[in-house]
Amino acid sequence: MFKTFEHKKIYKNYGLLLFILFLFASxxxxxxxxxxxxxxxxxxxxxxxxxTLSKNSEKIISEINSPLYIRVYLSSAISKDYPAxxxxxxxxxxxxxxxxxxxPENIMLEVRDPEPYSPTAEEAKKLGLKSFLSADGQxxxxxxxxxxxxxxxxxxxxxxSPARTGYLESDISRAINALNNPLSPKIGIITxxxxxxxxxxxxxxxxxxxxxxxxxxxxNIVKLSTLTPEIPYDVEALIVVAPQKISSLLAYAIDQYLxxxxxxxxLVDPYSEETKRALxxxxxxxxxxxxxxxxxxxxxxxxxxxxxxxxxxENQTGQTFYTNPLWLNLTQTNIDSxxxxxxxxxxxxxxxxxxxxxxxxDKITTTALLSISKNxxxxxxxxxxxxxxxxxxxxxxxxxxxxTLAVLLEGRADSSFLxxxxxxTDFEKxxxxxxxxxxxxxxxxxxxxxxxxxxxxxxxxxxxxxGNTYDITPFAQNGEFILRALDYLxxxxxxxxxxxxxxxxxxxxxxxxIYMQKLEPYQAKYEQNKKQLxxxxxxxxxxxxxxxxxxxxxxxxxxxxLEQNRQEINNLQNELKHTEYQVRxxxxxxTDIITWINVFAIPAILLFVLWLFNLFCARKKQNKVRxxxxxxxxx
Amino acid sequence: xxxxFKAIFYKDFAAFFRSGNAYIILGIxxxxxxxxxxxxxxxxxxxxxxxxxxxYFQPDILTVLLPAVTMRSWADEYRLGTIEYLLTQPxxxxxxxxxxxxxxxLFGLLMLAMTLPLWLTSSFLINLDNLNIFSAYLACFxxxxxxxxxGCAVSAFNKNTVIAYIITIFxxxxxxxxxxxxxxxxxQQFSDEVFAKVIRSLNFSKHYQDVISxxxxxxxxxYFLTLIFPALWVxxxxxxxxxx
Numbered sequence: 001m002f003k004t005f006e007h008k009k010i011y012k013n014y015g016l017l018l019f020i021l022f023l024f025a026s027x028x029x030x031x032x033x034x035x036x037x038x039x040x041x042x043x044x045x046x047x048x049x050x051x052t053l054s055k056n057s058e059k060i061i062s063e064i065n066s067p068l069y070i071r072v073y074l075s076s077a078i079s080k081d082y083p084a085x086x087x088x089x090x091x092x093x094x095x096x097x098x099x100x101x102x103x104p105e106n107i108m109l110e111v112r113d114p115e116p117y118s119p120t121a122e123e124a125k126k127l128g129l130k131s132f133l134s135a136d137g138q139x140x141x142x143x144x145x146x147x148x149x150x151x152x153x154x155x156x157x158x159x160x161s162p163a164r165t166g167y168l169e170s171d172i173s174r175a176i177n178a179l180n181n182p183l184s185p186k187i188g189i190i191t192x193x194x195x196x197x198x199x200x201x202x203x204x205x206x207x208x209x210x211x212x213x214x215x216x217x218x219x220n221i222v223k224l225s226t227l228t229p230e231i232p233y234d235v236e237a238l239i240v241v242a243p244q245k246i247s248s249l250l251a252y253a254i255d256q257y258l259x260x261x262x263x264x265x266x267l268v269d270p271y272s273e274e275t276k277r278a279l280x281x282x283x284x285x286x287x288x289x290x291x292x293x294x295x296x297x298x299x300x301x302x303x304x305x306x307x308x309x310x311x312x313x314e315n316q317t318g319q320t321f322y323t324n325p326l327w328l329n330l331t332q333t334n335i336d337s338x339x340x341x342x343x344x345x346x347x348x349x350x351x352x353x354x355x356x357x358x359x360x361x362d363k364i365t366t367t368a369l370l371s372i373s374k375n376x377x378x379x380x381x382x383x384x385x386x387x388x389x390x391x392x393x394x395x396x397x398x399x400x401x402x403x404t405l406a407v408l409l410e411g412r413a414d415s416s417f418l419x420x421x422x423x424x425t426d427f428e429k430x431x432x433x434x435x436x437x438x439x440x441x442x443x444x445x446x447x448x449x450x451x452x453x454x455x456x457x458x459x460x461x462x463x464x465x466x467g468n469t470y471d472i473t474p475f476a477q478n479g480e481f482i483l484r485a486l487d488y489l490x491x492x493x494x495x496x497x498x499x500x501x502x503x504x505x506x507x508x509x510x511x512x513x514i515y516m517q518k519l520e521p522y523q524a525k526y527e528q529n530k531k532q533l534x535x536x537x538x539x540x541x542x543x544x545x546x547x548x549x550x551x552x553x554x555x556x557x558x559x560x561x562l563e564q565n566r567q568e569i570n571n572l573q574n575e576l577k578h579t580e581y582q583v584r585x586x587x588x589x590x591t592d593i594i595t596w597i598n599v600f601a602i603p604a605i606l607l608f609v610l611w612l613f614n615l616f617c618a619r620k621k622q623n624k625v626r627x628x629x630x631x632x633x634x635x
Numbered sequence: 636x637x638x639x640f641k642a643i644f645y646k647d648f649a650a651f652f653r654s655g656n657a658y659i660i661l662g663i664x665x666x667x668x669x670x671x672x673x674x675x676x677x678x679x680x681x682x683x684x685x686x687x688x689x690x691y692f693q694p695d696i697l698t699v700l701l702p703a704v705t706m707r708s709w710a711d712e713y714r715l716g717t718i719e720y721l722l723t724q725p726x727x728x729x730x731x732x733x734x735x736x737x738x739x740x741l742f743g744l745l746m747l748a749m750t751l752p753l754w755l756t757s758s759f760l761i762n763l764d765n766l767n768i769f770s771a772y773l774a775c776f777x778x779x780x781x782x783x784x785x786g787c788a789v790s791a792f793n794k795n796t797v798i799a800y801i802i803t804i805f806x807x808x809x810x811x812x813x814x815x816x817x818x819x820x821x822x823q824q825f826s827d828e829v830f831a832k833v834i835r836s837l838n839f840s841k842h843y844q845d846v847i848s849x850x851x852x853x854x855x856x857x858y859f860l861t862l863i864f865p866a867l868w869v870x871x872x873x874x875x876x877x878x879x
Contacts, residue, residue: 016876023865028837030861031854035836036829038853045770046685046849084681094850109828162682510760511679594756595673602752603665607658614652 040101048501050091051098056497057173061102063180068149070096072111073124073142081135084509088162089143095168096145099176114142130158130468147175153182163460163473166500170480171470173498174218185490187219188235190226190250210459210472211479215239215486217469218495226250229422230431231257237489239265241450248421251284255416256432258292261440263489265482269450270298270354271381291413292444293361300378301326301352302403302448303396307334307372309349325396326352326379328372329476330405336369339408341484344499349457349476352384354448356404363438364411370447373402406447412438443489452478511591518586522579529579533572540565639726640734647708647738657742660703665749667696672753685767689753690847693775694811694839697743697782702803704742705786706796708735709874713794722878732870736787743779747772767849774846777859782807784866791873810862811839 044052053061072093079086093111100107114121116139124142125131131140148154155175164171178184189212208216215221224231224238229249231238238257240246246254258264268285286295303325311324330348337343348370355378360366377398384392420434451457458478474480480500487496519526543562651657668689672678676688712718721731757763786803793799815834835841842858845851 012876016872019872020869023869027861027865031836031858032833034854034857035832038857039832039836042845042850042852044849045766045851047764047766051850083677087681087687090844090848094848509680510683510757513761514679591679594760595678598753598756599666599669599673602756603662603669603749606665606749606752607662610661611658 040104042098050501051094053098053102053169053173054498056494057099057169058102059494060173060177060180061099061107064103064106064176066150067106067108068147068176068179069108069110070099070145070147072096072109072145073114073120073129074111075134075141075143076113076115077134077139077141078143081141084162085143088160088165091165092143092160092168095172099172116140127154128156128158130471132159147179149179151182153179155179158468158470161471161473164470167480170498170500174495177495178218184218184220185236186232186234187215187221187486187490188224188231188238189221189241190224190228190238191241209453210455210474211453211482213469214472214479214483218483219486219490229253229427231262233260233432235262237263237265237486239267239486241267241453246284248284251288252417252421255288256435258442258444259413259415259435259438260432261438261442263443264445265485265489266444266446267450267453268296268298268354268446268448269352270296270448271301271352271384273351273451274454287416289446291361291416292409293359293364293366293413294407294409294446295357295359296446296448297355297357298381300355300380301384302328302355302372302376302405303379303392304328304372304374304376305393305396305398306375307331308393323393325377325393326384328353328405330370330372334370334372336367336371339367339369339488340493340497341481341488342369343497344501345477345481345484347476348478348481349452350405350449351451351454351457352449353405353452356407356446356448358404358407361411361413364409364413367408367410368402368404368406369408369445370406371402371404373400374398376401376403378403405449406445409444409446411441413442414438445485445489453482510594511587514590515583515587518583518590519579522583526576526579529572529576533569533576536565536569536572540569636727636730639724640730640737643721643726643731643734644738647735648741650707650711651704651738651742656703660700661746661749664696664700664746667700668693668750669753671696683757684761684764685771685847685849686753686757686763687771687847689750690771690775694778694843697775697778698804698807698811700746701739701743701779701782702786702789702800702807705739705783705790705803706799707790708739708787709790709870710793710796710799713877714796718877722874728871728874732787732791732867732874736783736867736870739783739787740780743783744776747775747779764849770849770851771847773851774843777846777856778843781810781859781862781866784863784870785810788866788870788873791870791877814838814840 042051044050074089074093078089096109100109112120112124114124116134121140121142124144125140127146129142129144129146131142133139134141142159144159145157146154147157155178157171157175160168212221222235224235227247227249230253235257238254240254254264254266289295305323305325307328307330308323308325309327309329311322311327328350330350332346335342335345335348337345350370358366358368375398377396379392379396383395414437415435417434420428420431422428422431423434458474458476460473460475472479477500484496484499487493540562543558543565547558651660671692672686672689676691678688681688709718712721722728754763754768785806789803789806790796790799793802815837836854836858839858842855845855
């Protein structure tokens, strides 16, 4: 009997064990099955739809019909050394997974860990990925990607930067599109007197403006002379910057290019903030634009009190805040979104923009892309040259008229010229015949400001001179607007519609935000000191250069000046460090208070409230019981 | 059936507060959660729009604290001898298991509710991604439900609460830290994608990370449900096993 009982117990134990094993096996099978089948479909529970690709990106991915390899180089040490970057790396990997999930047959995703001094690290370096030092400064870390296809074409995303979170989709989709269409369209660029690139102006102190780096990444940019009589036929779009002083020959070239179906992005400016001068009237330009039903008023600039940039002025009485009405920050309401490149553009920074006058023509579709009306007015360029921004803000008289700052003209027009200006010369036989009217529909986009291209108008401090695109961190969407406008002009509406999701300007770390708040009282002085320091350092550098080149005799007065400058630099550096120390101290105090409140005060209060509630319930219950007992006693 | 469910549920839930253990557990949980977010999670330095520094450590904290909630659910009944009374009542075992499980889950929910002020205080400091935070709380709730189910099942096999607590921690740690990624080579090759998917489908962290980052899928839900329901089933079987 005892034996039977023992046997029963053993059977029961085995039965239970088998049952648990069965459940475990079912768990494994079910999860492997669901992982293989359902892992592709995910709901995106983020308010900015972080993991949902736009329809345009989906279209680009659907066009991939041969294997595309995405190889991510992600150093594992990042998780330990740079937690914020590691966190971002997970977002990037999830985003890349979502690309893969849309075309799993053709997109191959691989993650590699370039351990220091390993062959993978060497490979990453050779491919051109940008490295950064580990926390101990001993080894190089990588977080970038290489996209490639079977044809041997590659695109390098040198480094993923959290500052470009909003541009992640745009960057990846553009890289994939470039692999799908390896031949970059040729874009001609004609600049007036703006030093936008050392590629265009030769070796010098100028580094390439960020907008041009962006364009160079997508297009084959070729420089054209301001004296060119003809735009080459293979140029798919032409950018003309600050052409107020264009020759009639160039005007003829642009005119004929447009009539042959060319696409032109024309940036004009009555007052250039970069060169600090008004460039005056341009007859040849307005003559060119006349038949396209538009003209530019070169005598006035547009201002708006509400859209003007808020600035701080430091004087003897302290800080004063004022608005520069001519430095416009255009928002969504001022930007037309009927064209794909205008969608998602929420902030454009323009400085002393001009007024475009419209005179609609039958065969031309006119779209006012940037316009302002309420609180807007004009200021003459003469006034602007003579007076400071604070005085100008008082001088601005709103006229309640609509001021157009950018316009897109699409259609056919007649030539502004009666014939080839080089007629009868030897050059004529090498040129295309004169066209009196449009052969094909042309596109002309006019923006009445050139300062929007300058780095100071839209890019945060950049690592200049590296030639990289993926370290550009914009605070306004000027570059994106120009790039997408060119996409539109070169008939790539899908790319034109892929925009950024957010700007990098918004600090997302709480520490950064508190730091900025605490810095606010010192901001004006701090910025002023920084500016002065930079100027003095530049001065020092140039003096040293002059002395080294033996351009001037080294005498006591020069040495004294140099020494004085050095002393001032030291003082400024000390002052800056002191301000930073004060701000850091205030920030630490604030974070300590927040920590203390959250870690100790809030749990204590909550527990107390819970205890009170429980006590209240218990008392209520006790009273009820007492009442019942009393009732029982009475009865 | 509902009456018996209600009775067991109320009895178990009220028991947490009667002994005062509830305040200790809730207090420790809140302090640990906030302290981990502020001192180790980089609350101030990371991009915390989705309060990642807070949610990142939740499985670790719940692994240690939830066993303290679940250890008593059955072990106490055995210890006090009330199990005989309970099991001889005309109630279905499944209902009793479900009622006790719901009571622990509700307590787990209360633990999570203790951390809601962080959501509020953070919203004054930065713009939060509320949808993502909701998703992350959902991940925490699913974790609580899973850990409670496993904890109740372990408790059903043990008469001693301390042993139940230790074994539960061990089981939860095993489930949470199960990570077969080492089976994949150091570099994930293009051809190994299916294998990687198979391996990762069993990884608790992967599913938890998916949901807290705002990417919830059917595979994540299936993972949690395939842990919860079998654990509850084991719990019912354990009662039957113990009774015999």
